Ligand code: AMP
């Protein structure tokens with residue numbers, strides 16, 4: 162049986178980066194940049210004032226100066242500032258020729274058409290020089306950058322209305338099983354609601370993909386084979402759930418057929434994983450057990466999806482945490498233990514959730530922030546463990562609140578405005 166490491170390496174070795182598209186800045190948040198952004202000009206474009214005040218020659222103050230004009234942001238100076246002179250200037254307005262400093266208005270006093278400056282000034286004071294932030298021709302953003310609000314602001318500053326990013330990979334999602342019914346429909350005897358379709362849809366979306374839900378196929382070999390072919394024609398990736406084990410009605414392996422690369426990985430939960438190609442598209446037959454399905458998505462599908470976008474860091478981040486209690490286990494396979502994380506005195510505490518941690522224990526996934534990664538050997542695990550994190554909400558929950566605040570914020574009464 163393949164180890165997780167070998168399986169991940171096999172799957173990742175076959176990834177090719179996907180298509181790109183140009184999007185407006187309004188749609189760029191969180192997308193993966195697929196071009197080098199070179200500044201077409203300097204930022205600031207012109208030396209401008211960082212304060213409301215007076216533009217003058219630093220050597221002229223303290224002193225009383227003649228006021229030539231007022232320069233607003235968006236305006237231009239019409240006068241050169243000479244000895245004994247100053248121009249009133251607003252924040253963001255171009256610094257006039259002749260001036261080499263700005264004195265803030267709070268340090269001045271107007272006397273008729275003159276200004277009295279009581280303070281000294283330093284050359285360059287309160288002046289934002291041309292190109293101080295970005296030089297013309299400088300490469301400011303590299304391919305693979307995940308576009309943040311700050312990066313989007315920078316693009317806008319440079320005058321770029323749109324940007325080239327990775328297209329969201331389309332992930333065709335297929336559920337299988339005669340017992341599986343969509344939430345919202347009444348259950349007959351022996352039936353269950355499909356959790357996997359919806360957890361996978363959310364996982365795909367959270368990973369920056371475009372989920373295409375193709376519904377549930379009955380446990381019939383032909384129907385499943387046809388559904389896989391259809392899925393491969395609509396998705397850049399195909400992900401199915403269920404029907405991949407050794408049961409009498411498990412037909413996913415047959416549907417992948419000669420395109421199968423491997424089946425079964427030495428991991429717990431999630432052993433029955435089929436990977437291969439259908440119609441040239443990477444295809445993952447994930448187990449039907451809800452936890453196994455989610456674990457396998459995070460280990461194999463998510464990294465592939467991220468790598469397709471050109472993300473240079475396609476794997477979930479791993480942090481060091483302290484297990485809240487020793488965990489007993491049967492050695493043999495690496496294990497993904499669902500843990501809730503919390504921070505105490507700067508250290509992360511990992512608390513196993515969901516009782517017995519069975520592969521069908523859906524609730525454990527709702528309570529977990531990550532997987533403690535347990536090596537294949539060892540029967541009792543305690544102390545420090547690496548934890549793969551998929552939910553960072555615990556950081557805010559463990560935080561004492563706002564740095565300068567006094568604890569919990571005041572929340573207004575419902576209905577008040
Ligand atoms: P299977 O891999 O098809 O043998 O399914 C393993 C277990 O997962 C069974 O208990 C199934 O009922 C359950 N299962 C399969 N598909 C889903 C699904 N879409 N949502 C929730 N549970 C499922």
Ligand code: MG
Nearest residue numbers: 338403404449
């Ligand atoms: Mg099944």
